[in-house]
Amino acid sequence: xxxxxxxxxxxxxxxxxxxxxxxxxxxxxxxxxxxxxxxxxxxxxxxxxxxxxxxxxxxxxxxxxxxxxxxxxxxxxxxxxxxxxxxxxxxxxxxxxxxxxxxxxxxxxxxxxxxxxxxxxxxxxxxxxxxxxxxxxxxxxxxxxxxxxxxxxxxxxxxxxxxxxxxxxxxxxxxxxxxxxxxxxxxxxxxxxxxxx
Amino acid sequence: xxxxxxxxxxxxxxxxxxxxxxxxxxxxxxxxxxxxxxxxxxxxxxxxxxxxxxxxxxxxxxxxxxxxxxxxxxxxxxxxxxxxxxxxxxxxxxxxxxxxxxxxxxxxxxxxxxxxxxxxxxxxxxxxxxxxxxxxxxxxxxxxxxxxxxxxxxxxxxxxxxxxxxxxxxxxxxxxxxxxxxxxxxxxxxxxxxxxx
DNA sequence: ACAGGCTCTGACCGATCGGTCAGCTAATTT
DNA sequence: AAATTAGCTGACCGATCGGTCAGAGCCTGT
Numbered sequence: 340x341x342x343x344x345x346x347x348x349x350x351x352x353x354x355x356x357x358x359x360x361x362x363x364x365x366x367x368x369x370x371x372x373x374x375x376x377x378x379x380x381x382x383x384x385x386x387x388x389x390x391x392x393x394x395x396x397x398x399x400x401x402x403x404x405x406x407x408x409x410x411x412x413x414x415x416x417x418x419x420x421x422x423x424x425x426x427x428x429x430x431x432x433x434x435x436x437x438x439x440x441x442x443x444x445x446x447x448x449x450x451x452x453x454x455x456x457x458x459x460x461x462x463x464x465x466x467x468x469x470x471x472x473x474x475x476x477x478x479x480x481x482x483x484x485x486x487x488x489x490x491x492x493x494x495x496x497x498x499x500x501x502x503x504x505x506x507x508x509x510x511x512x513x514x515x516x517x518x519x520x521x522x523x524x525x526x527x528x529x530x531x532x533x534x535x536x
Numbered sequence: 537x538x539x540x541x542x543x544x545x546x547x548x549x550x551x552x553x554x555x556x557x558x559x560x561x562x563x564x565x566x567x568x569x570x571x572x573x574x575x576x577x578x579x580x581x582x583x584x585x586x587x588x589x590x591x592x593x594x595x596x597x598x599x600x601x602x603x604x605x606x607x608x609x610x611x612x613x614x615x616x617x618x619x620x621x622x623x624x625x626x627x628x629x630x631x632x633x634x635x636x637x638x639x640x641x642x643x644x645x646x647x648x649x650x651x652x653x654x655x656x657x658x659x660x661x662x663x664x665x666x667x668x669x670x671x672x673x674x675x676x677x678x679x680x681x682x683x684x685x686x687x688x689x690x691x692x693x694x695x696x697x698x699x700x701x702x703x704x705x706x707x708x709x710x711x712x713x714x715x716x717x718x719x720x721x722x723x724x725x726x727x728x729x730x731x732x733x
Numbered sequence: 734a735c736a737g738g739c740t741c742t743g744a745c746c747g748a749t750c751g752g753t754c755a756g757c758t759a760a761t762t763t
Numbered sequence: 764a765a766a767t768t769a770g771c772t773g774a775c776c777g778a779t780c781g782g783t784c785a786g787a788g789c790c791t792g793t
Contacts, residue, residue: 341740358642361559365781376781378741386781440685441638444692445555463693473695474706477686480693481710485682488637489674495641496660496677498670509671513678513714520713540770562751573751575771583751 344382346372352393356434356491360390360442391451397435398451400428401458408465419515426510430503433490440487459483466518482517486510541579543569549590553631553688557587557639588648594632595648598655601625605662616712623683623707627700630687637684656680663715679714683707 350371354363365386369376383389408421429436439455446452462483467476490506493499498506547568551560562583566573580586605618626633636652643649659680664673687703690696695703 343740359556359558359639361556362642364779366779374740375742377743377783380782381739381741384782442556444689445559460692467693473698473702474709476693476695477703477706478710480686480689481678481682481714483682484685484689485678485680488681488685489677492637492677492681495657496664496673498673501670505670506674509674513671513675517678517710517714538770561749563749571770572772574753574773577752578769578771581752 341382343372343374343378347374347379347382347389348392351389352434352438355390355393355442356438360438360446365389387449390449394435394438394451394455397432397439398455398458400432401455401462404428405458405461405465409461418519422514422518423511426507426514429486429490429510430507433487436483437487437491440484478517478520482514486514538579540569540571540575544571544576544579544586545589548586549631549635552587552590552639553635557635557643562586584646587646591632591635591648591652594629594636595652595655597625597629598652598659602655602658602662606658615716619711619715620708623704623711626683626687626707627704630684633680634684634688637681675714679711683711 347368351363351368354368354371365379366376368389369379372379379389383392404424411417439452439459443452443456443459447456463476463479466479489496490510493501493506544565548560548565551565551568562576563573565586566576569576576586580589601621608614636649636656640649640653640656644653660673660676663676686693687707690698690703
């Protein structure tokens, strides 16, 4: 894997996430990378291949997390531990998650995006089972969509130079309060400090 | 304003919100409306004009809300009353808000979207003033982005046939807890019932 | 020195994009 | 009845889209 390939992958991911897949041309990606459009199609045989390469790591990681999750039963502590793991996932793959969430419906014919949509549904089923109330389902949607949006808009919200540790700790606190209202703040504080923040 | 004009406006809004402005062709809008592309350009002189017509009502309403907000000072009750008003705004203009939030950065050269972006910034400044902590700014981002996402994805989250009143009451409860942690649940319940739900 | 990959490029292709224009039809105005 | 207007359409335009292809430059192994 050459340097150009990795450059193109990260440039494409950033552009797809902000301008949208349809709104980003191969010419633009090539320009940013300082290459020609032909070179982009040399490294990735098509625009769709480039998209798949851009989001594949996030999908693999998400699949892995979900499989481990669906095996073990979920105690109250296990739920909080999973939340901590999921926050790390969100922090690392914020742009990919933002893409899945906001462009998933319009990219249904792309196989890799279909897999992502399926993962989101599986996650939703875990967090808000069929027996869950409407409010619980809404809480899950707000947590997922809100976190992805917020993490991709830090600059516009005015805290883009915040250290990652602080963002992580605050996000765990907020999501804990959102998804487990009631027995929230105490457990969240315990979890936050337990992870060495 | 003929029937076709209004049809095209609502079709365009729905398509722009789900597939993105760049990802939606005038041909597709015309097809859905059962008209020709030429007819779309007869009613709206350009694609950008159609976008402006689609989002203008939401921008006007949001401007009106913000101006009224920035005049009066904000007591604790006033803040909750505003939240109730803002939830109504979100419910009515969910697709427009979803557009502003997710496509705002990529449509900076469109004047009407610039106005929308400016409104979001003004709203952020109200909710999380410059003195606000990072966590408070994050809470605002999650609330805004999360509510817009959740309301536009009800079907995928499995509660699309929920009556509006229930959605509204739950959203007020959730957002109150998100934006005013601590003195949340009691006030939220009071506000919810006070609005006749 | 030479042969063979790797990386990269410009020229070119058909399809689709947003947009223009002349003109059709049916209703309305005078 | 004649003229005008609103609503709509297909043909067409230049620009840009994703994608193909032959080949140039370069580095490595023989």
